Amino acid sequence: xxxxxxxxxxxxxxxxxxxxxxxxxxxxxxxxxxxxxxxxxxxxxxxxxxxxxxxxxxxxxxxxxxxxxxxxxxxxxxxxxxxxxxxxxxxxxxxxxxxxxxxxxxxxxxxxxxxxxxxxxxxxxxxxxxxxxxxxxxxxxxxxxxxxxxxxxxxxxxxxxxxxxxxxxxxxxxxxxxxxxxxxxxxxxxxxxxxxxxxxxxxxxxxxxxxxxxxxxxxxxxxxxxxxxxxxxxxxxxxxxxxxxxxxxxxxxxxxxxxxxxxxxxxxxxxxxxxxxxxxxxxxxxxxxxxxxxxxxxxxxxxxxxxxxxxxxxxxxxxxxxxxxxxxxx
Amino acid sequence: xxxxxxxxxxxxxxxxxxxxxxxxxxxxxxxxxxxxxxxxxxxxxxxxxxxxxxxxxxxxxxxxxxxxxxxxxxxxxxxxxxxxxxxxxxxxxxxxxxxxxxxxxxxxxxxxxxxxxxxxxxxxxxxxxxxx
Numbered sequence: 001x002x003x004x005x006x007x008x009x010x011x012x013x014x015x016x017x018x019x020x021x022x023x024x025x026x027x028x029x030x031x032x033x034x035x036x037x038x039x040x041x042x043x044x045x046x047x048x049x050x051x052x053x054x055x056x057x058x059x060x061x062x063x064x065x066x067x068x069x070x071x072x073x074x075x076x077x078x079x080x081x082x083x084x085x086x087x088x089x090x091x092x093x094x095x096x097x098x099x100x101x102x103x104x105x106x107x108x109x110x111x112x113x114x115x116x117x118x119x120x121x122x123x124x125x126x127x128x129x130x131x132x133x134x135x136x137x138x139x140x141x142x143x144x145x146x147x148x149x150x151x152x153x154x155x156x157x158x159x160x161x162x163x164x165x166x167x168x169x170x171x172x173x174x175x176x177x178x179x180x181x182x183x184x185x186x187x188x189x190x191x192x193x194x195x196x197x198x199x200x201x202x203x204x205x206x207x208x209x210x211x212x213x214x215x216x217x218x219x220x221x222x223x224x225x226x227x228x229x230x231x232x233x234x235x236x237x238x239x240x241x242x243x244x245x246x247x248x249x250x251x252x253x254x255x256x257x258x259x260x261x262x263x264x265x266x267x268x269x270x271x272x273x274x275x276x277x278x279x280x281x282x283x284x285x286x287x288x289x290x291x292x293x294x295x296x297x298x299x300x301x302x303x304x305x306x307x308x309x310x311x312x313x314x315x316x317x318x319x320x321x322x323x324x325x326x327x328x329x330x
Numbered sequence: 331x332x333x334x335x336x337x338x339x340x341x342x343x344x345x346x347x348x349x350x351x352x353x354x355x356x357x358x359x360x361x362x363x364x365x366x367x368x369x370x371x372x373x374x375x376x377x378x379x380x381x382x383x384x385x386x387x388x389x390x391x392x393x394x395x396x397x398x399x400x401x402x403x404x405x406x407x408x409x410x411x412x413x414x415x416x417x418x419x420x421x422x423x424x425x426x427x428x429x430x431x432x433x434x435x436x437x438x439x440x441x442x443x444x445x446x447x448x449x450x451x452x453x454x455x456x457x458x459x460x461x462x
Contacts, residue, residue, distance in 0.1 A: 039348070046344060050341060050344075051331060145445045148351065156445070226390065233443065237355070237360050240351055240352055
């Protein structure tokens with residue numbers, strides 16, 4: 001059920017767009033209105049989520065660290081694992097965002113004969129996650145070819161690096177194979193490992209299937225069932241210049257691709273995918289471990305009336321003296 | 331809102347990334363490419379047709395050229411039998427460019443629009459075009 005529901009959902013989306021374009025001539029809806037609506041939802045949704053997160057106080061200094069804290073001058077600090085200044089926090093965050101450092105430290109626990117517990121390094125999730133995210137980013141950047149008249153030089157550099165094997169024509173992009181392999185692995189991982197399957201929900205399978213659908217339609221359009229690319233660029237440029245046009249005969253595959261992307265964008269802020277923004281707002285990662293140098297004030301602190309010892313003594317000084325309790329002030 | 335300075339800076343970066351493609355294309359001159367086929371050789375043809383139908387060529391010309399490259403360079407086979415049963419000499423310069431002698435107005439018009447740089451001309455000599 002947890003797999004069937006997202007699978008049926010993605011299939012329904014595809015059927016809806018195929019029916020809409022083939023039989024109802026809703027090209028303008030699927031080619032213009034929905035992409036715009038999805039982009040607005042994505043942007044507004046992310047801003048809403050971030051502002052909502054920013055409204056939550058962080059009561060304690062809670063970075064999760066895994067290295068030597070700043071201590072005596074003769075004890076070497078592990079600056080990246082246990083940063084005490086903003087600069088090293090930025091370094092730590094950069095490693096987290098670009099290379100998923102915390103996932104790199106992922107370990108597997110196993111019960112062996114004995115019985116004894118063994119811990120081993122488990123890099124598969126880290127590796128496939130990294131392969132997936134990077135190829136997705138490169139593919140997204142490569143698509144800028146469709147969204148600009150004068151394509152920036154950097155995009156050409158990315159394209160030529162991605163296709164430098166020079167296989168076939170149109171040139172084969174390595175990231176296309178990498179993303180399909182990585183997403184397939186991430187999907188199979190959720191089905192094949194009993195523990196992972198147990199904790200996987202429909203919300204875990206849905207984005208995977210959606211992205212798999214997007215990647216498959218993209219690969220099909222480039223290498224197999226061709227669409228009219230000139231028409232595709234006209235459509236894209238129309239969207240970019242707020243002057244939408246629907247060229248004739250692009251091919252339904254493009255509309256499936258575009259609709260699934262629109263769904264992904266619209267779904268983004270309201271799902272686990274919002275970790276794209278959330279990673280920057282994780283207090284366990286973005287705080288410096290400087291609690292020995294800087295006092296972390298809980299923003300929740302209510303102005304409590306405090307009765308200090310000085311005030312206490314002022315109240316009871318005479319009585320204290322009578323029973324010969326020592327007092328600070330005479 | 332806590333840390334509002336950092337939050338607003340981050341959101342500004344986010345919005346700029348979203349807005350970049352729109353801003354980048356302000357004032358862009360978008361002209362739909364119209365590949366021209368009125369070369370002298372094509373004009374003299376009785377039946378104006380390429381080695382395969384137009385629709386096939388538009389979508390699959392790159393794959394066909396790739397097949398031709400492999401066939402001529404690797405297998406030494408320079409005869410192509412088209413889907414209509416005609417025989418053609420497999421050669422970019424002597425067959426394709428014989429008719430389509432206007433690379434700038436034919437090949438480049440779509441390739442430039444799509445920002446595609448085929449590596450044909452890394453090895454082949456691009457035809458010299460006199461300004462007509």
